[in-house]
Amino acid sequence: MADAAAYRRVAESVRAKIEAGDYADNSERRLPSVESIAKDHGVSKQTAHNAIQALATSGLLHVVRRQGAFVRERPRDRAVVRDRTVYRDEIGYFFDKNAQNWRAVSQPRHQIDPAPDHVADLLGVARGENVLIRDRDMGPADSDQALQVAISYISLQVVAEIPVVGGSETGPGGIYDRIEEHYGAPLEWHETVSARLANMDEQDRLAIAPTAAVLVVTREARVLRQDGSYLVAEVNETSMPADLFAVSYTVQRDDSAAWPRDVGASAT
Structure with missing residues (x-):
């Protein structure tokens, strides 16, 4: 349970940095190495690896064998x-x-x-x-x-x-x-x-x-x-x-939702 909580904590930390654009300052949008992420968060390399894999599975990262993890182009x-x-x-x-x-x-x-x-x-x-x-x-x-x-x-x-x-x-x-x-x-x-x-x-x-x-x-x-x-x-x-x-679209009023309201008709 502790390991699971740790990798989720790391994953959320890395996700927050991605959303903040912290990894957008290099043309490749490459994340730091697993070793660096593990050291920064005070966790094992395996825990950092699990966090990166979780973010890759969610579609936020693209992992290339022997090259590292790269941030996909930000949706917004x-x-x-x-x-x-x-x-x-x-x-x-x-x-x-x-x-x-x-x-x-x-x-x-x-x-x-x-x-x-x-x-x-x-x-x-x-x-x-x-x-x-x-x-x-x-x-x-x-x-x-x-x-x-x-x-x-x-x-x-x-x-x-x-x-x-x-x-x-x-x-x-x-x-x-x-x-x-x-x-x-x-x-x-x-x-x-x-x-x-x-x-x-x-x-x-x-x-x-x-x-x-x-x-x-x-x-x-x-x-x-x-x-x-x-x-x-x-x-x-x-x-x-x-x-x-x-x-995205404009919400239209049905006749039943017309304004001004017929106060007398709606009173109980």
Whole structure:
């Protein structure tokens, strides 16, 4: 119990120094050696090692064999705040205003495979049915590190009606412009935001720890057809490290919360 308390004390001390920016004065953001941390905190090398491993497991540090521990870029330095607004620039629609210049940091992947069950349900296709999957790693234009994994799912019926959405070159505005042009109606979007632990694929692509959480935005792109019915033309699921992103929006009043209040109606 004493050893456990000691390594937690050391881990919290090192975490506090990281948050204070104490290790940001060198370009590598390298921590002192385990021996130095042990001496500074009056603990054994094993206790200091356990503290460093705990911080690495939490995603705060990156440990390189025979080189030491390095502080990952601090979340508050590059956090992206999402809101509930869709924007447009010369390239097309986008949803993260302060990630407007982000681009695919690796070659996009296209494949035909079944969608996850919850995505199939949203698309209105049978579970296990093949769909078109467009898969991209997104990040800042000046970086090769992905900060978002964005996967689009499109039913093969929509691909048959609009073949260009299945190609590598979808033209100005991308698939959303092609869908609106085909149906002659504006898209509407509905998003659900959730959180979970990163899966193995996300851990690899986002370079995050196995215990790291991801924020997942599941977005349905709906369009009104000429017969008056709505079609979910695409489902996009974007996952991102939860410590780098936040969701911010204005809270709206329902009619039941109108102001000024009807004092007489609420009196007992």
